[in-house]
Amino acid sequence: MSLVSLRNVGKTYQSRLGAAYTAVRGFEMEIEPGEFICLLGTSGCGKTTVLNMLAGFEMPTEGSISIGGAQVQGPGADRGVVFQGDDSLYEWLTALENIEFGLKMRGVAKAERRDRAHRFLELVGLKGQERKHPSELSGGMKQRIQIARVLANEPAMLLMDEPFGALDAQTRSVMQQELLRIWQETRKSVLFITHDIDEAVTLASRIGVMHAGPASKLKGVIPVSISGERNRTSDDFIAIYRQVYGMIREEVALAMQRQG
Ligand SMILES: Nc1ncnc2c1ncn2[C@@H]1O[C@H](COP(=O)(O)OP(=O)(O)O)[C@@H](O)[C@H]1O
Ligand SMILES: [Mg+2]
Incomplete structure (x- = not known):
């Protein structure tokens, strides 16, 4: 059985001024125990929204989310959240x-x-x-x-929302390697959010690429099977980078158009 199951998940935010905004719609994903999933997408596409719903900070307005077979009703000790800033x-x-x-x-x-x-x-x-x-x-x-x-x-899993986004490039690279080591030692499932293709290819066992918003969902999932250490200059690494880049390129263009 999957550890996490997101079925037809949607989130519509109601603003105080009355205009509703559907950030996510029809989002489907299964996460297996021990998997390292990177969720990749353009800025504003709904990555944090998905993570917050799985964390139980926000409730979906459509569909359902379960962990270990139980519906997510709110935050719980089975999901450990690592935030981007260090002010927590x-x-x-x-x-x-x-x-x-x-x-x-x-x-x-x-x-x-x-x-x-x-x-x-x-x-x-x-x-x-x-x-x-x-x-x-x-x-x-x-x-x-x-x-x-x-x-x-x-926790059964770690939820990480661009946790290394505020770090300088060298420190970030060290932290990525450290996280991989910790993941290998603890075998926790990880949902890791990033907008950085390089980071996703370095870390993930599968990469979920999201559409640009509104009403975003997964565009596709790319398995990353690179054996041994991931070297940015290796053919395997570059091949997967290309594949992911190909998927996200159109979404970046769409996101820019929509933002005017
Ligand atoms: N509380 C909220 N109320 C209204 N709109 C929101 C709220 N939170 C996020 N949004 C909107 O939903 C979209 C997705 O946001 P978010 O999930 O933070 O994107 P990402 O993490 O991919 O950058 C954005 O357009 C954002 O403005
Ligand atoms: Mg975000």
Whole structure:
């Protein structure tokens, strides 16, 4: 059975001025356990809308979303969300305490949550940084803490909305490799949103390409079967990049037209 199933999902936003906007319509996707899915699309096409509905932050206005066979009714510990910015960390808590915080809220005993927080801090490569506060850490390190904090709750899957978008190119590349390593070690399912083809080909086991909005849905899904390390200059990598580029090129043009 699929871990996640999105069936005929639609979202129409009602604005306060009365005009409705249908961001997503007829969106269909299945995610298997352990898959790394990148959802790729032009700016404003509805990627965040899809992620927010799966996270339970927004309810679909059409169709249904289930995880582990149960309908998504709201946010839950089975889905860990990693945000783009680093402002979701608590400034007044140390790195370790930030990772522990969710466990504390859920009533996990002190010794156990300390232990788990240390384990995940180490997993994301931050051993030795336990006592630092977010303001003393780089953007990449803060993103690692977010990932550790989410993983410490042992979710069935990670939802990541352009998490490395604010990082410089080198740090982003390091974080992509780190995320792949963490994914291989934990075997969590990941839904990762990006508008960057290169990032999608680097990370995904499947890439879902979205149409330009409004009423966006998947245009197609491209499996990425590159064995071993993904090298941007390899023939395999370039072939998939081309395929994805071919799909998204028209959508970029459409999106630009529609924005006037
Ligand atoms: N709360 C909202 N109310 C009205 N329109 C919204 C709201 N959230 C998003 N939208 C619109 O829905 C479309 C898709 O937005 P979003 O999912 O954020 O796109 P993406 O993440 O692909 O850039 C955009 O046109 C956006 O303006
Ligand atoms: Mg977005």
